[in-house]
Amino acid sequence: MKNDSTIYDVAREAGVSIATVSRVMNHPERVAPVTRSRILSVMTRLDFSPSSEAVARARIGLKRVGVVAPFAWSYSFVQRIRGLSSHLSPREYEITTYSVENRSQLDSVFAMLSAGERVDGVVVMALPVDKEALMLFRRRGMPLVSLETRIKYVCSILSDNQEGGRIAAEYLLGKGFRHPAFLGEGGHPDYVVDSARSRFQAFSERLGAEGIEIPEEHMCFHYTGADYARGAARKLISGKFLPDVVFAASDYEALILYRIARNAGLQVPGNLAILGYDNIEAAEFIGLSTVDQQLDESGRLAAEMIELAFRGSFGQIPEVIRLPVTLIERDTA
Template structure:
């Protein structure tokens, strides 16, 4: 049988209320009594029931983060920032990985609700995500991280980066190097991030008066395999690009792999720009030119904003957009 607060009270020869005061750091308990209770807790290896405590405190001091793919370095970095903030503010964190499945997103959000967590950090939201929209309209303490959503007239928090600017900077860099046929590989079209990055790509193309080739634009996921297969398809097609803008570093690595498999050299034959500036960007051969996002800072701020809302120190309705910048390495060159 698990040790209970009753066992601690009996061993310390105090009331249950006194044990509760010690657990809650109340100043109403003498130092001598506190020491006796703490000794009993240690000897019995007692662990307070967080959920039971939450019923009285109305707080579990726990946040839940829902991410689409924790193996993606971008989401790992976001989550690390969230965890750092939780540690600084005395909160716990439950991490849920959906594998880009809407059904798993629904399941995990329901599970987190059953755990009586205090707030939700959502990094899986689609453009018109019904369950997230329902949470927003129900005034559930939550914040969107890394992804935005369309909800006219809604009051919600979001921490994102300037994706349109990122798409523009990546494409303009390639245009400035003399490239005219630039392929663009994006993630799922139902994710607003991709629509914004594509918008930046198209803005740079239009601005340079270049022709748009629909055949050179592809949607898939944010994984190496998609970048590899789609790049192979494009590079062996009728319209041959001289450069690729990939919506994340993993996709860009897939492009480099595809180019090499066809006997093409990067950047001599094909230039490649990624997105995120994860640690992989420096490890790949050649080192990847990419758009840098402030992932840890984004995650930290999102958790801090949510915790302050939970503590009633702020109200919802703030959207923070982090700046992005181009990091030039050795995967791009003049045509």
């Protein structure tokens, strides 16, 4: 493996012009994906690194941080962004949000941001970063932090969804509930972290250890969106047997269920108890019992890690930060 490889070596091995190699380093979004992938593979094989001058151009001090997230309108993501803002805004950084809805869009956003001309650093929420995208960020010296997804060699801030599911089950068992149901999003595309499934799996396994099985009709997974969540909630409370408690995979779904149950004449928690997940700000307003995964704190920590990278203090940035999940008991369960 060569340690003194030049841009000329990369161009020759990849069968492209020097200009095309330069474009991959400076404007990767302008290079066809197949060609870009081939050039990046050659760079790795030759152990080629751009000059310090090129890396410096990627860090031009825009005072702007990019946030890439699926469904960036969701309450949990908004609250994480609030945590980011609490640290970055006083330091005069702007936050630009990029909401992605499919794999192709995700790849395009990563290629665009890694060029280093729009943002100084990137926070990725609940999304994977493939090897090609990771290589692009590294070649440009672009700081990267991941929330909710473990990415090797990238500072990843995580909460344990399975532990959250177990905590929920143990709390409800302790309260004497024996006929639970689950409400959560399902059918996520492969590029999105499926937190709801992880929470459900641990929740149902813990209940199963006590001999309690969740009937199939009380496992309500729905597509992303408020209309689908409302449909699933109505189906849950209109079945032949009403569960005594519903564990919702997010506070947003729990709030939807709360309103629908109340409109149907059910008392919460008298006829139906509800436990949410996230501890968004609105949860406290209605007294929603929930599992707190420290959304604001995760965003604040991401901002802090990005700022350390801007300063070049890489030795102070851990590869993994794990935030505890805790149960918040209020009125609904």
